[in-house]
Amino acid sequence: MTAAATVIRPPRQEMVRADRERGIFRVSRRAFVDGGVMEREYDALFDRCWLYLGHESELAKPGDFLTRTVARRNILFTRDSQGKLHALFNTCSHRGATVCREERGNAKVFQCFYHGWVFGCDGALKNQPGQERYTDGHRESGVGNLTPVPRFDSHAGFCFVCFDADAPALKDYLAGAKEILELIASHSASGMTIVQGAQQYAIRANWKLLAENSIDGYHAVTTHATYLDYLKNMAGGLVPVPLSGRSFDLGNGHAVLEYKAPWGRPIAQWVPLFGEHGKHEMESIYAKLAERVGEERATRIATHNRNLLVFPNLVINDIMAITVRTFYPVAPGQMMVNGWALAPKEESEWARKYRLYNFLEFLGPGGFATPDDIEALESCQRGFANAGYASWSDISKGMGSAEPSYDDELQMRVFWTRWNQLVNGTEDAR
């Protein structure tokens, strides 16, 4: 399943087949197994779209840094002494060695261990051994500085990079997803933070299966039967709120599900399991929220779950806790996943503890649900071995409906339509 990519046929064949009249939307399974498709995804999609780098809270203080791989590229993400954020390619301008080899930390400067060149947190060359042997022209040219990623910007605390210097501005790219990011960022007056501890894992399946799965409201009852059993078994695990809601096309391939659900939410949907103390906390959190953002918006924030996909591969699920997740293909049948927990910067010890308890119940590779998602995606990938014969996946649910339900498949059609434009289309549609 992790075998090297093999090109079955040249890409740019029909990959998405939308028959609106009959209400049939199908995706070619070659999109999941073809190495040529993956390379085109890197060229046409990951090299041109805005991609999630990290959250500003991860670099809280001047000098904070972290290293991260984004679309196969090694990025050094820093906050300089003035507090400004920088996204730099983590490769020495001299001869290419990896400048920073730590995952995270705080530094005044970065010294490349190969020949000792020293860079500031803004990437500027500060010092090089044998400096007198370089010309003034060399020093003044700037060729010694670390190369910044062509585009860097942030919205509501979420930081993005883009490898295409000519890409549209982030706010235009995000389209309707902007408002959802703002909604998630406004859970607390104190702002939001990534909790320490990253869930780093891999799935032996094509990355697009996780894009679909992350915004799939249809699979819960069957795939997550044991999770729902568990909540029913626990005294007070659920409140009588039926699953109901809508999915929305946010433009540019982004989509969101917004729905009510019976589980507890640390942003003020109390369940008896949270206890009496929890009830007071939830009431107080809700009251402060309503005071700050108004009753209508507070209700939306507190009682509605959101599964957001920012095209192509940022998922922010504001459900029983908030998870932020990105994933990249390393082969058609294998992806690398990074997941984090997002939480209010300031919340009580009780609230933080229950938030994380709630998170782990469902989410992540040790939870009661995610392992079964992973099993499902890997079983799809095994099924795609038959792609030459059983050639199409069906994504038709809810087609033609004026009000797509949260458990329809509109949001996946939004993803695939955009994917098809960029990866397989002829139109130059950023």
Place this chain on the structure above:
Amino acid sequence: MSTAIARSEAEDLLYEEADLLDRWQLEQWLALYTDDAAYLVPSTDLPPGTSPDNALFYIADDRMRLQERVVRLQKKTAHSEWPRSRTRHLVSNVRVGAADGDETPVTASFVTFRTKNGVTDTYMGRLLYRLKRTEGGLRIREKRCELDLDGLRPHGRVSILL
């Protein structure tokens, strides 16, 4: 009741635990744990000793959720482990620390193999136990599995009990 625990006694418990897990005798396995037990698998980028109350783990079960984990793993709808994977838990380098009240810390090294669908994944790391002597015998009050991995790669899950 004496709280001192001999290494051989701790080893017997740990080997018994490994054997029960490999035979999927999960109810019997759970019976080795105290009523206030915790079972923890921290994320791999966390410093040793980090509390799950303020950091994201892979698993942070109290006794209630551990019980539910066992219930879940015995269902056919626990898809990740149905059909069941085959596992082999190896435990070594067992060391018994000084008793602290009614608890004794025990550390060990472990390697656990999980095979399913033609793929074998390896989990390895350090086990930190807190053992307690009860009237029913030596029991586990906490098991913390600190993985020596850069993330769960290529595994993707800890759907078995480590």
